[in-house]
Amino acid sequence: MSDKIHIVGGGMAGSEAAWQAAQMGVPVVLHEMRPKVETFAHRTGNLAEMVCSNSFRSDDDTSNAVGLLHWEMRQAGGLIMATADRHALPAGGALAVDRDPFAEAVTQSISQHPLISVSHEEITELPTEGQWIVATGPLTSATLAQAIQRVTGQDALAFFDAIAPIVYADSIDMEKAWFQSRYDKGETEEERTAYLNCPMDRPTYEAFIDALLAADKTEFKPGETAGYFDGCLPIEVMAERGRDTLRFGPMKPVGLTNPHAPQDKPYAVVQLRRDNALGTLFNIVGFQTKMKYGAQTEVLRMIPGLEGASFARLGGIHRNTFMNSPRLLDDQMRLKARPNIRLAGQITGVEGYVESASMGLLAGRLAAAEVLGHKAGPPPGETAMGALIHHITGGAEARSFQPMNVNFGLFPPIDAKGGRRNRRDRYTAYTERAKASWLDWLRHFDGLAMAGGAEDQAVPVPGQ
Incomplete structure (x- = not known):
């Protein structure tokens, strides 16, 4: 042919x-x-x-x-x-x-x-x-x-797309984080523990939101306007829509129990999903961001369990044409x-x-x-x-x-x-x-x- x-x-x-x-x-x-x-x-x-x-x-x-x-x-x-x-x-x-x-x-x-x-x-x-x-x-x-x-x-047309950071697993503090899928979803133990969870109490969450809103962000070029796809919003854009937006979005605490303190209900939870078969890399779920690199490391290390986090990739933002x-x-x-x-x-x-x-x-x-x-x-x-x-x-x-x-x-x-x-x-x-x-x-x-x-x-x- x-x-x-x-x-x-x-x-x-x-x-x-x-x-x-x-x-x-x-x-x-x-x-x-x-x-x-x-x-x-x-x-x-x-x-x-x-x-x-x-x-x-x-x-x-x-x-x-x-x-x-x-x-x-x-x-x-x-x-x-x-x-x-x-x-x-x-x-x-x-x-x-x-x-x-x-x-x-x-x-x-x-x-x-x-x-x-x-x-x-x-x-x-x-x-x-x-x-x-x-x-x-x-x-x-x-x-x-x-x-x-x-x-x-x-x-x-164009909108802007953001990328989430990836963390090295061995830099996560497992005395604060724990493995659990939301509502223990999955047929096997491996599936039910597919996510790492980092809990926040209310003061920690409020301080995190304050830092997120104040962090240095990537600036757009003259003439560019930011039209984001709602399914992939940067976390700081979500936070700008209301202080509880993240807590009812990617940081919702439902369906999870912290084994380190089962009597305490987290105010918010940051989830990380395994990013490779070896389990050496974890993606911070829903944490697309346009924060500058220096600000990212400072803000993300406010998350309990990620205070000493090392990043295989920091987040970023790019133009998305359609x-x-x-x-x-x-x-x-x-x-x-x-x-x-x-x-x-x-x-x-x-x-x-x-x-x-x-x-x-x-x-x-x-x-x-x-x-x-x-x-x-x-x-x-x-x-x-x-x-x-x-x-x-x-x-x-x-x-x-x-x-x-x-x-x-x-x-x-x-x-x-x-x-x-x-x-x-x-x-x-x-x-x-x-x-x-x-x-x-x-x-x-x-x-x-x-x-x-x-x-x-x-x-x-x-x-x-």
Whole structure:
């Protein structure tokens, strides 16, 4: 087959798009500018490098929208989910991964696929010919962003994303901290102790908030305004919204008992989640921050148990670019102004690792179907991926479009009759309906793949 798909960006979305298209028998060139051209947030040249967190969030596929998205991707032979499962860490009911081995494994799978070649040259223009997928994510290079603006006639929107600090485990004072998942969630002892907890009494919490509000922060450049995604707010921005905001958010004390002082109810609790399989690194959950480095170490060491903390990585803030997809994309994820180009991942206005990878999965499949000469529609709106793609390609209001995680509010309403009036029953009904619809849609693509000779080209999904 002479037709190729070119994919720009080797993050979650680009890697998944490349894998899906190649599994359908279509050759792929994956263009990833790293390590030749570095970014603020990445540390390596590996594909699918995790930057902000190591969590894929809830893995419950019976009544949770992101867990349902996990299930759909697994059913579609997704590389990202298969690799995540192989490198999973204990995280209660969530799916967290050992980030460096995860990225190394994705890189190996992509580089060894017979239909995928990887180029490390930067793409600075949008080609007028051939099938292309732009999956450059929140750190799209300035030159490529300018090229997109020239083609679309619209300014790319932007908000600011913050990164949480990572602490060395051996620097945490275990006479003050303890292992416990909230409400002891998890089936095994390892899962029930997946988090480290640092308790605060009221005076300590109040002093922490005072220091947080007074700390030196990163200043924005002239003309830049800070529009944050609500699901990834810096802790100081949350504190500015009210002194108790953190205590009812990432620092909520519910579902936890301090074994060092079981009779004392903490006023607030800071949780840390294991960040690697060795258990040597812990990510401070929900503590994205724009504090300057010196201020960070001072403020974070006010947390009981972290007085002597050593940091493997301090937090930071970076510009996060995304497009006004309801105005710019058709239902095939193609640019209306340049139909040979699809967008995928966070640049489309989805938020989160899993959501980004899922849009890569769809873009790769839709592009491959087009190369194979087949007309393939997007998945139905009652599926998790269908709900996302329908939202970003027309379901959302273009004038107020902002990044969105998958959630059941994006799904077509389900009949509440027949005893399904409470929320959990409704969510269970959403997942049951979605699974049946997703399997029907996948069967259609199986037929396309066989028509394109994919049965001769596909390789086993890693770990299966």
